[in-house]
Amino acid sequence: MKKNVLSSKQTAILKFIKQFIESKPYPPSIRDIKNGCGLSSTSVVDYNLKILEEKNYLKRDTSVSRGIYLEAQKHVSSLIETSDPDTTINQIELDDLEFENRGDSRTITIPFLGYIAAGEPLSIPPSDKWNSNEFDSVEIPAFLQKGKNDLFALKVKGDSMIDALVTEGDIIIMEQTTQAQPGDMVAAWLNDNEEVTLKYFQIKNDKVILRPANPTMSPIEIPANKVSIQGKIVGLIRSLS
Amino acid sequence: MKKNVLSSKQTAILKFIKQFIESKPYPPSIRDIKNGCGLSSTSVVDYNLKILEEKNYLKRDTSVSRGIYLEAQKHVSSLIETSDPDTTINQIELDDLEFENRGDSRTITIPFLGYIAAGEPLSIPPSDKWNSNEFDSVEIPAFLQKGKNDLFALKVKGDSMIDALVTEGDIIIMEQTTQAQPGDMVAAWLNDNEEVTLKYFQIKNDKVILRPANPTMSPIEIPANKVSIQGKIVGLIRSLS
DNA sequence: CTAGAATTAGAACATTTGTACTGAAAAGAG
DNA sequence: CTCTTTTCAGTACAAATGTTCTAATTCTAG
Known part of the structure; x- marks a missing residue:
């Protein structure tokens, strides 16, 4: 034991x-x-x-x-069960910091924190550093926010997330969180495959079900301790041409 | 020296x-x-x-x-921007420089003209009426514009465009035009099927090739007179959650 | 106490990584 | 062109670093 x-x-x-x-x-x-x-x-x-x-x-x-x-994230299983206070040592303190709304309420500015790709883990800096000018920023329509905090943007590399209807060059807007409600689209780290994947999140007994956005593709079912939630996807911006 | x-x-x-x-x-x-x-x-x-x-x-x-x-991120990017224009940088895309618009980031407002669905033709009002109050508007990030004119937004109904990586509820940003360059993603009306489809546009001899954004799916080949271009897709905004 | 598990110590070894050296090729200057 | 400077290629080597092994030690449940 x-x-x-x-x-x-x-x-x-x-x-x-x-x-x-x-x-x-x-x-x-x-x-x-x-x-x-x-x-x-x-x-x-x-x-x-x-x-x-x-x-x-x-x-x-x-x-x-x-x-x-x-890891800037908590384990899914520790969230579903009661979270152990001893396991909070390396948790990053999340200030509830709001991004400035420069005049126009229909637009918000969020930090662009880097890239997301299949084989590489997400390394998200602590949110209290997002406002420093080390990071680039992206302006997004305010209706994507929907009351969420700690939003940030990542650019997608490669076509590995095509079953989430996400492709190379897309900018995904994420909310930093380790908790997810059934039905949310999440960025999940799969321990065994060592990859990040974008799927709809559900729970069945003590297993996690990850369902692709493309309804023609099959969901996968994984023990909770093999998955960690990195954030919720709240939106996406694609620039063609 | x-x-x-x-x-x-x-x-x-x-x-x-x-x-x-x-x-x-x-x-x-x-x-x-x-x-x-x-x-x-x-x-x-x-x-x-x-x-x-x-x-x-x-x-x-x-x-x-x-x-x-x-040493200093800003320093670096500004110098890269102004360095020898004729030196091509292999292997590395410079396109993430487009995010370094902090300080003076902007959005633009475009009209929201209605819905796009598989079975219904697009009925786009003449662009000189877009500014009237009959229409809703959408705020979009300026970097989607890229010098285009006559942009408008449509909301996607149904999952018929899933092979273009577009799904129910997405807002697509289009440029009104009847001309397209090879490589553009276009909204095309197929006379025979009586439907609108979103595909990458190419020309081969006198035929039009329409290629899905999802590389695992096959392109279709159609005589030019069976297709009419309704506009170019310049971007997409998806709101999840 | 005792057996088994967990932890530690020390060392040796394997791999990654930085640096130095040579000569060749390329680029400029006159 | 010739000479010099810059840049490059290949290699070798040394230092930094990660990993493994064995045996000793400590801890813990029973």
Whole structure:
């Protein structure tokens, strides 16, 4: 039986990683963590990193040096069940920050945070940094907002999401959230396939059903702990020509 | 004497680094850059990185793998924009520069003229009446316009255009025209089937080829006199949730 | 206490990654 | 053209970094 609580060493590692990433433009190496946390061996770091990865506190790109990063999302299963307070250490604090409505109420400006592609995990910076001018921004019609907060935009790379009626170059508008209601279209990370997919979200018993927008294609059914919700899709803008 | 302009290779490297950092949670390695920019040797990357560092386009932490980061994002993009226009940058699209319109981003208002459905012909009022109060209007991001005139919006009814990656409720932005260039996505009226369809337009001999946006579906080939072009699709807005 | 599990320590090893060196090719300058 | 400077290609090597292994140690349920 696996413990559901993190050891003090593991929380220390998580905190160190978070702090490191915030203060430097690259992630820490194993030995950075070893020294930063006063650990005795790289193998201890590796050992604990594997546990943290298993519990979805962070992800690692294998065969990429410094390929370590924090998941900005919570586990679906921990949301459906009662969420464990110990599992909130690396959660990103979400200020309820509103975007400025410059005069015209029919338009809002949201940050453009990067790209979404099949094989690559989404790495969404903490929302309290969205207003810094590191990021580009996109103007979108206000009717897409519908009272949502923490909206951001991503550009789609590749045709892997074509069964969601989404194609190369589309700009998708997402709401950052780890919770989804049945019927929402979500961006979901599939642990096994290691990919992001856009599907309609439903729950059946303790399983998650992901249904493509294209009704001619079949839904997939996955155990809740194999999926993590990255956000809700609230809209899409496509520029042809 | 050192040139004050960046070579095409150097702008490509800069652009790649920017894109890489935006899409991944760690900076690129020398070899990532080499492959991403189609360069032949790590030494070429190193050579150019040194120049870029010298000119203050980026910084490097020595003795740290992937210890590379851009000095100032704004600086970079503005210089890429003004660098040699005849230098083509391979492998990397510069089109995400279109998002760097912060400060002076705009929207435009276009008339909402009604619905588009498979079985019904489009009845578009003459454009000099669009500004009258009979019509609703929609605010759209200015970057969808791209110099087009006579834009209007229609709402999609039914799922008949799903092979164009368009579904019920989508708002499509069209330019009124009866002419189309090969490669345009058009709204075409098919005389025989008596329906409107959205397809990519091409010409082969005296026949018209209409190609679905979904690459897994087959194009159709029709004599030119059986088709009439109703307009070009310049964009699409989808509101989920 | 005791057996099994979890954790740690240390080291060796494998891979990734940065850097240096050579000579060749290309580009300019006169 | 010749000479110089810049840029490139290929390779080799060294440093940084990730991974694995074994045995010791600590922890924990019973």
